[in-house]
Amino acid sequence: MSNSALEFKDMSFGYPYENDLFMELNVAVQPGEFVSIIGASGSGKSTLFKLTVGLEEPTRGSIRLDGEKKANRLGHVGYMPQQDLLLPWRSILDNAALPLEIKGVSKKEAHKRIIPLLDEFGLNGTRDKFPSELSGGMRQRVSFLRTVLSGSPILLLDEPFSALDAITKVSMQEWLLQQWEKQGSTIIFITHDVDEALFLADRVFVLTETPIKELKEVTVPLNRPRRLEDLYSADLLEVKKDLMFELRSTIT
Ligand SMILES: Nc1ncnc2c1ncn2[C@@H]1O[C@H](COP(=O)(O)OP(=O)(O)O)[C@@H](O)[C@H]1O
Ligand SMILES: [Mg+2]
Incomplete structure:
Protein backbone atom coordinates (compact mmCIF):
# COMPACT_ATOMS: atom_id res chain seq x y z
CA MET A 1 0.00 0.00 0.00
CA GLY A 78 0.93 24.25 -2.09
CA TYR A 79 -0.56 26.32 0.74
CA MET A 80 -3.16 29.02 0.32
CA PRO A 81 -3.54 30.72 3.71
CA GLN A 82 -6.81 32.30 4.78
CA GLN A 83 -5.29 35.79 4.52
CA ASP A 84 -3.74 36.33 1.13
CA LEU A 85 -0.03 37.05 1.21
CA LEU A 86 0.23 38.94 -2.05
CA LEU A 87 3.26 41.20 -2.17
CA PRO A 88 2.06 44.82 -2.42
CA TRP A 89 5.02 45.94 -4.52
CA ARG A 90 4.57 43.24 -7.19
CA SER A 91 2.05 43.48 -10.02
CA ILE A 92 -0.70 40.83 -10.23
CA LEU A 93 1.23 39.06 -12.99
CA ASP A 94 4.42 39.04 -10.93
CA ASN A 95 2.58 37.92 -7.81
CA ALA A 96 1.10 34.98 -9.72
CA ALA A 97 4.54 34.17 -11.13
CA LEU A 98 6.20 33.93 -7.73
CA PRO A 99 5.97 30.16 -7.08
CA LEU A 100 7.22 29.41 -10.58
CA GLU A 101 10.12 31.82 -10.17
CA ILE A 102 11.02 30.20 -6.85
CA LYS A 103 11.14 26.88 -8.71
CA GLY A 104 13.65 28.38 -11.15
CA VAL A 105 11.28 29.03 -14.06
CA SER A 106 12.28 32.23 -15.91
CA LYS A 107 10.04 35.25 -15.53
CA LYS A 108 9.29 35.20 -19.24
CA GLU A 109 8.25 31.56 -19.22
CA ALA A 110 6.19 32.09 -16.04
CA HIS A 111 4.35 35.00 -17.64
CA LYS A 112 3.67 32.92 -20.76
CA ARG A 113 1.97 30.27 -18.62
CA ILE A 114 -0.02 32.71 -16.51
CA ILE A 115 -1.38 35.17 -19.05
CA PRO A 116 -3.89 32.75 -20.64
CA LEU A 117 -5.10 31.77 -17.17
CA LEU A 118 -5.89 35.33 -16.07
CA ASP A 119 -8.89 35.30 -18.38
CA GLU A 120 -10.07 31.96 -17.11
CA PHE A 121 -9.87 33.25 -13.53
CA GLY A 122 -11.83 36.41 -14.23
CA LEU A 123 -8.69 38.48 -13.80
CA ASN A 124 -8.90 40.11 -17.18
CA GLY A 125 -7.21 43.51 -17.25
CA THR A 126 -5.50 43.11 -13.88
CA ARG A 127 -2.05 41.89 -14.96
CA ASP A 128 -0.29 45.22 -14.45
CA LYS A 129 -2.32 46.30 -11.44
CA PHE A 130 -1.15 46.03 -7.83
CA PRO A 131 -2.92 44.11 -5.04
CA SER A 132 -4.17 47.32 -3.37
CA GLU A 133 -6.11 48.13 -6.56
CA LEU A 134 -8.11 44.87 -6.45
CA SER A 135 -11.23 43.85 -4.52
CA GLY A 136 -10.95 41.15 -1.84
CA GLY A 137 -12.60 38.61 -4.16
CA MET A 138 -10.13 39.34 -6.94
CA ARG A 139 -7.13 39.16 -4.64
CA GLN A 140 -8.44 35.79 -3.51
CA ARG A 141 -8.48 34.60 -7.14
CA VAL A 142 -4.87 35.69 -7.62
CA SER A 143 -3.85 33.92 -4.44
CA PHE A 144 -5.69 30.78 -5.57
CA LEU A 145 -4.12 30.88 -9.03
CA ARG A 146 -0.71 31.28 -7.47
CA THR A 147 -1.21 28.30 -5.18
CA VAL A 148 -2.43 26.04 -7.95
CA LEU A 149 0.51 27.09 -10.13
CA SER A 150 2.92 25.83 -7.50
CA GLY A 151 2.22 22.43 -9.11
CA SER A 152 2.49 20.70 -5.73
N1 LIG B 1 -1.56 32.55 17.22
C1 LIG B 1 -2.53 32.24 18.08
N2 LIG B 1 -2.34 32.34 19.42
C2 LIG B 1 -3.30 32.00 20.29
N3 LIG B 1 -4.51 31.53 19.93
C3 LIG B 1 -4.77 31.42 18.62
C4 LIG B 1 -3.80 31.76 17.62
N4 LIG B 1 -4.33 31.52 16.39
C5 LIG B 1 -5.59 31.06 16.61
N5 LIG B 1 -5.85 30.99 17.94
C6 LIG B 1 -7.10 30.49 18.57
O1 LIG B 1 -7.21 29.10 18.28
C7 LIG B 1 -8.56 28.76 17.98
C8 LIG B 1 -8.62 28.16 16.58
O2 LIG B 1 -8.30 29.15 15.60
P1 LIG B 1 -8.33 28.85 14.05
O3 LIG B 1 -7.54 27.62 13.78
O4 LIG B 1 -7.93 30.10 13.34
O5 LIG B 1 -9.89 28.53 13.80
P2 LIG B 1 -10.75 28.47 12.45
O6 LIG B 1 -9.82 28.54 11.28
O7 LIG B 1 -11.50 27.18 12.54
O8 LIG B 1 -11.69 29.64 12.50
C9 LIG B 1 -9.36 30.04 18.14
O9 LIG B 1 -9.92 30.03 19.43
C10 LIG B 1 -8.34 31.13 17.98
O10 LIG B 1 -8.72 32.27 18.69
MG1 LIG C 1 -9.69 29.85 9.71
Whole structure:
Protein backbone atom coordinates (compact mmCIF):
# COMPACT_ATOMS: atom_id res chain seq x y z
CA MET A 1 0.00 0.00 0.00
CA SER A 2 1.25 3.47 -0.77
CA ASN A 3 1.96 6.04 1.91
CA SER A 4 -0.70 8.45 3.06
CA ALA A 5 -0.34 11.87 1.47
CA LEU A 6 -0.79 13.41 4.93
CA GLU A 7 -0.94 11.77 8.31
CA PHE A 8 -1.34 13.07 11.85
CA LYS A 9 -0.24 10.51 14.42
CA ASP A 10 -1.34 11.00 18.02
CA MET A 11 -0.96 14.70 17.40
CA SER A 12 -1.60 17.16 20.23
CA PHE A 13 -1.43 20.91 20.06
CA GLY A 14 -2.52 24.00 21.97
CA TYR A 15 -1.38 27.60 21.67
CA PRO A 16 0.78 28.76 24.60
CA TYR A 17 -1.28 29.55 27.71
CA GLU A 18 -4.43 28.24 25.98
CA ASN A 19 -6.34 24.98 26.33
CA ASP A 20 -5.39 22.19 23.98
CA LEU A 21 -7.08 22.38 20.61
CA PHE A 22 -6.09 18.88 19.46
CA MET A 23 -5.52 15.86 21.65
CA GLU A 24 -3.90 12.71 20.28
CA LEU A 25 -5.56 13.20 16.94
CA ASN A 26 -5.15 10.55 14.25
CA VAL A 27 -6.06 11.44 10.67
CA ALA A 28 -4.89 10.18 7.30
CA VAL A 29 -5.56 11.51 3.82
CA GLN A 30 -4.80 9.22 0.87
CA PRO A 31 -3.00 10.29 -2.31
CA GLY A 32 -5.43 11.66 -4.89
CA GLU A 33 -8.20 12.25 -2.35
CA PHE A 34 -10.24 15.41 -2.14
CA VAL A 35 -11.09 16.12 1.49
CA SER A 36 -13.11 19.05 2.83
CA ILE A 37 -12.76 20.28 6.39
CA ILE A 38 -15.69 22.05 7.95
CA GLY A 39 -16.29 23.47 11.40
CA ALA A 40 -17.52 26.54 13.22
CA SER A 41 -15.36 29.62 13.27
CA GLY A 42 -12.61 29.24 15.88
CA SER A 43 -12.80 25.43 15.87
CA GLY A 44 -9.19 25.01 14.73
CA LYS A 45 -9.40 24.58 10.95
CA SER A 46 -6.69 27.08 10.04
CA THR A 47 -4.52 25.80 12.89
CA LEU A 48 -4.66 22.33 11.37
CA PHE A 49 -3.07 23.76 8.21
CA LYS A 50 -0.51 25.80 10.16
CA LEU A 51 0.55 22.55 11.80
CA THR A 52 0.62 20.74 8.48
CA VAL A 53 2.98 23.27 6.89
CA GLY A 54 5.12 23.73 10.02
CA LEU A 55 4.12 27.27 10.96
CA GLU A 56 3.18 25.64 14.27
CA GLU A 57 4.63 22.44 15.71
CA PRO A 58 2.67 19.75 17.57
CA THR A 59 3.35 19.50 21.29
CA ARG A 60 3.18 15.71 21.00
CA GLY A 61 2.87 13.19 18.20
CA SER A 62 3.89 13.63 14.59
CA ILE A 63 2.89 14.84 11.16
CA ARG A 64 3.98 12.96 8.05
CA LEU A 65 3.83 13.94 4.41
CA ASP A 66 4.06 11.01 2.02
CA GLY A 67 5.00 8.79 4.95
CA GLU A 68 7.93 10.93 6.10
CA LYS A 69 8.50 13.42 8.90
CA LYS A 70 9.83 16.20 6.73
CA ALA A 71 11.82 19.09 8.15
CA ASN A 72 10.56 21.67 5.64
CA ARG A 73 6.90 20.80 5.23
CA LEU A 74 5.98 24.17 3.74
CA GLY A 75 8.28 23.40 0.80
CA HIS A 76 6.37 20.21 -0.01
CA VAL A 77 2.83 21.53 -0.26
CA GLY A 78 0.93 24.25 -2.09
CA TYR A 79 -0.56 26.32 0.74
CA MET A 80 -3.16 29.02 0.32
CA PRO A 81 -3.54 30.72 3.71
CA GLN A 82 -6.81 32.30 4.78
CA GLN A 83 -5.29 35.79 4.52
CA ASP A 84 -3.74 36.33 1.13
CA LEU A 85 -0.03 37.05 1.21
CA LEU A 86 0.23 38.94 -2.05
CA LEU A 87 3.26 41.20 -2.17
CA PRO A 88 2.06 44.82 -2.42
CA TRP A 89 5.02 45.94 -4.52
CA ARG A 90 4.57 43.24 -7.19
CA SER A 91 2.05 43.48 -10.02
CA ILE A 92 -0.70 40.83 -10.23
CA LEU A 93 1.23 39.06 -12.99
CA ASP A 94 4.42 39.04 -10.93
CA ASN A 95 2.58 37.92 -7.81
CA ALA A 96 1.10 34.98 -9.72
CA ALA A 97 4.54 34.17 -11.13
CA LEU A 98 6.20 33.93 -7.73
CA PRO A 99 5.97 30.16 -7.08
CA LEU A 100 7.22 29.41 -10.58
CA GLU A 101 10.12 31.82 -10.17
CA ILE A 102 11.02 30.20 -6.85
CA LYS A 103 11.14 26.88 -8.71
CA GLY A 104 13.65 28.38 -11.15
CA VAL A 105 11.28 29.03 -14.06
CA SER A 106 12.28 32.23 -15.91
CA LYS A 107 10.04 35.25 -15.53
CA LYS A 108 9.29 35.20 -19.24
CA GLU A 109 8.25 31.56 -19.22
CA ALA A 110 6.19 32.09 -16.04
CA HIS A 111 4.35 35.00 -17.64
CA LYS A 112 3.67 32.92 -20.76
CA ARG A 113 1.97 30.27 -18.62
CA ILE A 114 -0.02 32.71 -16.51
CA ILE A 115 -1.38 35.17 -19.05
CA PRO A 116 -3.89 32.75 -20.64
CA LEU A 117 -5.10 31.77 -17.17
CA LEU A 118 -5.89 35.33 -16.07
CA ASP A 119 -8.89 35.30 -18.38
CA GLU A 120 -10.07 31.96 -17.11
CA PHE A 121 -9.87 33.25 -13.53
CA GLY A 122 -11.83 36.41 -14.23
CA LEU A 123 -8.69 38.48 -13.80
CA ASN A 124 -8.90 40.11 -17.18
CA GLY A 125 -7.21 43.51 -17.25
CA THR A 126 -5.50 43.11 -13.88
CA ARG A 127 -2.05 41.89 -14.96
CA ASP A 128 -0.29 45.22 -14.45
CA LYS A 129 -2.32 46.30 -11.44
CA PHE A 130 -1.15 46.03 -7.83
CA PRO A 131 -2.92 44.11 -5.04
CA SER A 132 -4.17 47.32 -3.37
CA GLU A 133 -6.11 48.13 -6.56
CA LEU A 134 -8.11 44.87 -6.45
CA SER A 135 -11.23 43.85 -4.52
CA GLY A 136 -10.95 41.15 -1.84
CA GLY A 137 -12.60 38.61 -4.16
CA MET A 138 -10.13 39.34 -6.94
CA ARG A 139 -7.13 39.16 -4.64
CA GLN A 140 -8.44 35.79 -3.51
CA ARG A 141 -8.48 34.60 -7.14
CA VAL A 142 -4.87 35.69 -7.62
CA SER A 143 -3.85 33.92 -4.44
CA PHE A 144 -5.69 30.78 -5.57
CA LEU A 145 -4.12 30.88 -9.03
CA ARG A 146 -0.71 31.28 -7.47
CA THR A 147 -1.21 28.30 -5.18
CA VAL A 148 -2.43 26.04 -7.95
CA LEU A 149 0.51 27.09 -10.13
CA SER A 150 2.92 25.83 -7.50
CA GLY A 151 2.22 22.43 -9.11
CA SER A 152 2.49 20.70 -5.73
CA PRO A 153 1.02 17.21 -5.53
CA ILE A 154 -0.76 18.25 -2.32
CA LEU A 155 -2.76 21.45 -2.02
CA LEU A 156 -4.01 22.97 1.23
CA LEU A 157 -6.66 25.59 0.54
CA ASP A 158 -7.98 27.62 3.48
CA GLU A 159 -11.41 29.02 2.58
CA PRO A 160 -10.17 29.90 -0.91
CA PHE A 161 -13.53 31.03 -2.28
CA SER A 162 -15.07 32.69 0.79
CA ALA A 163 -14.92 36.21 -0.67
CA LEU A 164 -16.43 35.27 -4.04
CA ASP A 165 -20.00 35.86 -5.15
CA ALA A 166 -22.14 32.73 -5.59
CA ILE A 167 -21.78 32.48 -9.37
CA THR A 168 -18.03 33.02 -9.50
CA LYS A 169 -17.68 30.56 -6.66
CA VAL A 170 -19.38 27.77 -8.59
CA SER A 171 -17.25 28.34 -11.66
CA MET A 172 -14.06 28.28 -9.56
CA GLN A 173 -15.22 25.07 -7.85
CA GLU A 174 -15.77 23.46 -11.24
CA TRP A 175 -12.39 24.65 -12.44
CA LEU A 176 -10.72 23.23 -9.35
CA LEU A 177 -12.40 19.85 -9.81
CA GLN A 178 -11.29 19.69 -13.45
CA GLN A 179 -7.70 20.47 -12.50
CA TRP A 180 -7.77 17.94 -9.71
CA GLU A 181 -9.13 15.23 -12.01
CA LYS A 182 -6.51 16.07 -14.63
CA GLN A 183 -3.53 16.22 -12.26
CA GLY A 184 -4.41 13.58 -9.70
CA SER A 185 -3.29 15.82 -6.85
CA THR A 186 -4.40 15.53 -3.23
CA ILE A 187 -6.55 18.43 -2.09
CA ILE A 188 -7.53 19.44 1.43
CA PHE A 189 -10.07 22.23 1.38
CA ILE A 190 -11.25 24.24 4.38
CA THR A 191 -14.66 25.85 4.13
CA HIS A 192 -17.56 26.86 6.33
CA ASP A 193 -19.99 26.31 3.45
CA VAL A 194 -21.67 22.89 3.73
CA ASP A 195 -22.76 22.80 0.06
CA GLU A 196 -19.26 23.63 -1.06
CA ALA A 197 -17.74 20.94 1.17
CA LEU A 198 -20.10 18.30 -0.23
CA PHE A 199 -19.93 19.36 -3.87
CA LEU A 200 -16.15 19.05 -3.94
CA ALA A 201 -15.03 16.29 -1.64
CA ASP A 202 -14.82 12.53 -1.38
CA ARG A 203 -14.89 12.84 2.40
CA VAL A 204 -15.83 15.69 4.71
CA PHE A 205 -14.11 16.01 8.08
CA VAL A 206 -16.05 17.87 10.75
CA LEU A 207 -14.33 19.66 13.62
CA THR A 208 -16.58 19.34 16.62
CA GLU A 209 -15.80 19.29 20.34
CA THR A 210 -12.68 20.97 21.75
CA PRO A 211 -10.19 19.56 22.41
CA ILE A 212 -10.53 17.60 19.20
CA LYS A 213 -9.70 13.94 19.73
CA GLU A 214 -11.08 12.74 16.43
CA LEU A 215 -12.56 14.21 13.30
CA LYS A 216 -16.07 13.12 12.55
CA GLU A 217 -16.08 11.93 8.98
CA VAL A 218 -18.75 11.82 6.27
CA THR A 219 -18.35 10.06 2.92
CA VAL A 220 -20.05 12.02 0.16
CA PRO A 221 -22.57 9.79 -1.65
CA LEU A 222 -22.01 11.23 -5.14
CA ASN A 223 -20.31 9.99 -8.31
CA ARG A 224 -17.82 11.93 -10.38
CA PRO A 225 -17.73 14.09 -12.35
CA ARG A 226 -19.94 16.15 -10.06
CA ARG A 227 -22.86 18.10 -11.44
CA LEU A 228 -24.45 21.04 -9.72
CA GLU A 229 -27.85 19.32 -9.64
CA ASP A 230 -26.29 16.52 -7.54
CA LEU A 231 -26.56 18.90 -4.60
CA TYR A 232 -30.33 18.41 -4.66
CA SER A 233 -30.39 14.61 -4.74
CA ALA A 234 -32.25 12.90 -1.89
CA ASP A 235 -29.12 11.05 -0.65
CA LEU A 236 -27.16 14.22 -0.49
CA LEU A 237 -29.85 16.22 1.26
CA GLU A 238 -29.93 13.55 3.96
CA VAL A 239 -26.16 13.83 4.49
CA LYS A 240 -26.41 17.60 4.45
CA LYS A 241 -29.07 17.53 7.13
CA ASP A 242 -26.85 15.36 9.35
CA LEU A 243 -23.93 17.70 8.81
CA MET A 244 -25.98 20.77 9.66
CA PHE A 245 -27.18 19.17 12.92
CA GLU A 246 -23.64 18.07 13.74
CA LEU A 247 -22.36 21.60 13.22
CA ARG A 248 -25.17 23.20 15.14
CA SER A 249 -24.50 20.97 18.14
CA THR A 250 -20.97 22.42 18.32
CA ILE A 251 -22.27 25.96 18.91
CA THR A 252 -22.85 26.35 22.61
N1 LIG B 1 -1.56 32.55 17.22
C1 LIG B 1 -2.53 32.24 18.08
N2 LIG B 1 -2.34 32.34 19.42
C2 LIG B 1 -3.30 32.00 20.29
N3 LIG B 1 -4.51 31.53 19.93
C3 LIG B 1 -4.77 31.42 18.62
C4 LIG B 1 -3.80 31.76 17.62
N4 LIG B 1 -4.33 31.52 16.39
C5 LIG B 1 -5.59 31.06 16.61
N5 LIG B 1 -5.85 30.99 17.94
C6 LIG B 1 -7.10 30.49 18.57
O1 LIG B 1 -7.21 29.10 18.28
C7 LIG B 1 -8.56 28.76 17.98
C8 LIG B 1 -8.62 28.16 16.58
O2 LIG B 1 -8.30 29.15 15.60
P1 LIG B 1 -8.33 28.85 14.05
O3 LIG B 1 -7.54 27.62 13.78
O4 LIG B 1 -7.93 30.10 13.34
O5 LIG B 1 -9.89 28.53 13.80
P2 LIG B 1 -10.75 28.47 12.45
O6 LIG B 1 -9.82 28.54 11.28
O7 LIG B 1 -11.50 27.18 12.54
O8 LIG B 1 -11.69 29.64 12.50
C9 LIG B 1 -9.36 30.04 18.14
O9 LIG B 1 -9.92 30.03 19.43
C10 LIG B 1 -8.34 31.13 17.98
O10 LIG B 1 -8.72 32.27 18.69
MG1 LIG C 1 -9.69 29.85 9.71
